[in-house]
Amino acid sequence: MAEKGSTGTIKVKRGLAQMLKGGVIMDVTTAEQAVIAQEAGAVAVMALERIPADIRAAGGVARMSDLSIVQKIMDAVTIPVMAKVRIGHFAEAQVLQEIGVDFIDESEVLTPADDKYHVDKHAFTVPFVCGARDLGEALRRIAEGAAMIRTKGEAGSGNIVEAVKHMRAVRDEIAVVAAVPAEELVVRARDLGVPLELLKDVARTKSLPVVNFCAGGVSTPADAALMMQLGAEGIFVGSGIFKSSNPAKFAKAIVEATTYFNDPKAVAEASRSLEGTAMPGLEISKIPQNELLNVRGV
């Protein structure tokens, strides 16, 4: 912005994620859906060609969205617009930065482009969010430059169990790291495959150095309230809104339950307002092992 200003600093990248806290980020595939999401009170939208449930159904290779769709969504709303790139596909990320998206999700929901390495996110001005199932994954992504983490859950499943498992894993591992004597940290950093300095920060602050949302399975207001009480700082809803029978109502109700997650009366009122059915869910054990998304990009 300014002649004297520094863009793309860690502070302004992590800072945007901090501004989204307590909010709901919704997957949208059209400008019309983006407007419904904004009207419902979403803090940001994730622009996609297909929502995860449809990606799962369609199979094949899932890539970065058609840029014309992303651009239409950017033109339709005033809230921040995020878009996904394949794990390791830094050229897709360069393109999204070029057209001016506000946040990039380097996402396991798309087909990975690199089977070993993630994008060097420090090299970008735009901030990145990455998925994680545990503390090691989260800190490796942060070491690569992620400005925000989302626990992965299992996208497009309509089943909250993986989201709960991953949020608890991160939280429990932080509690352990904060409790053990300092001399254990070097070995623990080695075992987790993470930089020692990052692990020391976690031990000192008892939290990740970036905002942590939850993703992958939220389909009802009570799901959102559950994840917030388990320590999520906000919610990603993928298929849960536009695969429900009444997207506008579901979107609004999930926002309300996220804001007042500690007030069962408010969550009950949000749940009563739905006038429709949630997306159909999948039993995780019935998903073929090679179709599980959360095991990609660890």
Add this chain to the structure above:
Amino acid sequence: MGKTSVGVLGLQGDVIEHLEALHRAGLAGLEVKTREELQRVDALIIPGGESTTVAKLLDRFALREPLVARIRGGMPTWGTCMGMIVLSTEIVGMPDQPTLGVLDVAVLRNAFGRQVESAEVPLDIPALGGSPFPGVFIRAPWVERVGEGVEVLCHLQGKAVMVRQGNILGTSFHPELTRDGRMHRWFADWCMRAKSAA
């Protein structure tokens, strides 16, 4: 007289960052999400966040009227970024987005550009004195026009980025994301003076 208690509107945004900054400035901070909690505080901060989201939640949860009543009644109130937008009387080019209409300024949202234009910029703020203040601008608004009785306390690139009107303060930037406590201490002094005058 009890300790001055400063509320931080907790519907969405960087609430904890403000509560921690208040704590460092020696004040008791309290998250405000309900009308009852609003009645318990002497002053209020509306944090950074998404203004479209918070504007909707204020109406959905019937917080607008009690908030406007407290602010018009003289409660010291400070809005950072989204907070300043919510306090303003006008958002340039967006007449449909509701605001509280208590700070007589027209703000332009995302005035510096999208996220890739977000930046850290040192600011000259005479009211704080001393060295430049670390300005953190994130998809930030600026003030396009000010009404009568509105004081501009800081400019950036010729645009107003810090304004005050009576008991209301607005900043385009986020002092709560820095370790520089001068703004929060300045606001704290102001709150304590207001409380002892009351």
